[in-house]
Amino acid sequence: MSTANKSAGEKTKAVIFEKALELFRMRGFEVTTMRDIARSAKVATGAAYYYFPSKESIVAAYYDQVQRRHAEKVRLELSGKAGLRERLGVAVHSKLEILKDDRMFLGALFRYTGDPDHPLSVFGKGTDAQRSQSVAIFQEAVAGTNVSEELQELLPWALWLAHLGMILFFIYDETEGQQRTHKLADGILDLFTQLIELTRSALVRPFVQPFQRKILGMLREAGWTGGT
């Protein structure tokens, strides 16, 4: 399916991509060699580098695919759901659903987290575009609800950050079907939404409001994108 209706190059790239993922899934990221991948795709080693700048970038390409699938899935499942909590649940659980068979090599995404200048750093300039896309999904989930404008702006970013943590947890989670991660995700989302809900109660608002302000202020201040 994915090898049809494409230029020669596109087809080769697709083959390399698919064979790489196959090997990553079967044997793991580390032990899979670029030579293995090339051999499996029946091309020379250099060909892999003609299409992918690095081994990790193959995983990055995979993750781009994941993002597209996720956006689509969320758009589908979100229609009809109006509550914030429910919508966030859709966004997060569907993501984990998509990733469920690939925990084995997902860790490669985090390899350059500590390297601000690396093009594949999760928090770096080089991944601005992907990050925006990912945040946009949470924006969509939040958009359909009645939260304040301020929250509309910052919540998606916070959710993206939280969801990164969940993915990391996910990678380490050896429980059946990664139920533990799903539970944790639900817990975190409960917290998010309940904290927002609290602002609406006249009684406790004066106590909670400053907290929310503070958290939002910190998020704004800490924002990698907006700041100095």
Add this chain to the structure above:
Amino acid sequence: MSTANKSAGEKTKAVIFEKALELFRMRGFEVTTMRDIARSAKVATGAAYYYFPSKESIVAAYYDQVQRRHAEKVRLELSGKAGLRERLGVAVHSKLEILKDDRMFLGALFRYTGDPDHPLSVFGKGTDAQRSQSVAIFQEAVAGTNVSEELQELLPWALWLAHLGMILFFIYDETEGQQRTHKLADGILDLFTQLIELTRSALVRPFVQPFQRKILGMLREAGWTGGT
């Protein structure tokens, strides 16, 4: 100083260690080669591997040193300080203080974060000991205060996690003296302590208590150490 009163091996190890850090600081982690390090320490390449199992492990050794210094510094500065907020401030800011000149290669610590089985993974089994040590420092900071027993148990762990995030932020922080990270740290600590304080107010306690319970429950459930 550090090369005195040691067996030959110890001395060699120390030289390699110092030269390595020197190079990491001067040129960065990535561009520094094991051959560079060995040459700089006037030993053969293999010697470096006789003492350190990998290039990253040198940074790990550095971090062990950091932990020791941190523990010492905290013990010193903590005496006389009784308030929780103040004590946590000491723990966190002193750590950043110690790390301040080494942001350039600190990222290497996070290289295997996505790889549960790697001996140097921040969250993995292989770093249990270091993790415990690090948590113990926060334990010490919390211990001198009047928080509940439950909190005594879980807060340090949560603080350790939060402080990891701060270090990551720190690495990316290009502001003068990393003031932004220090501000963020203060903000986070404020949040921690204020949330705890709230439990003591009879009025809002019924609202806040369940939150705290939920968060603690999640922490417990999520604990890498305790669980199944």
Add this chain to the structure above:
DNA sequence: GCCCGATATTGAACATGTTCAAATGCTAAA
């Protein structure tokens, strides 16, 4: 003083990610 096992050191070899100059194939303009 001599020998032995443990410790320390060497440097070549290896594995693998990556680069690159050269060869090949393809397409569209002439």
Add this chain to the structure above:
DNA sequence: TTTAGCATTTGAACATGTTCAATATCGGGC
């Protein structure tokens, strides 16, 4: 059809982290 230019492909070469068999050194028991 020919050909210039571009895309694709090749495989050897390179850089660097890491391993390892061989050698040297040392410290203590005789």
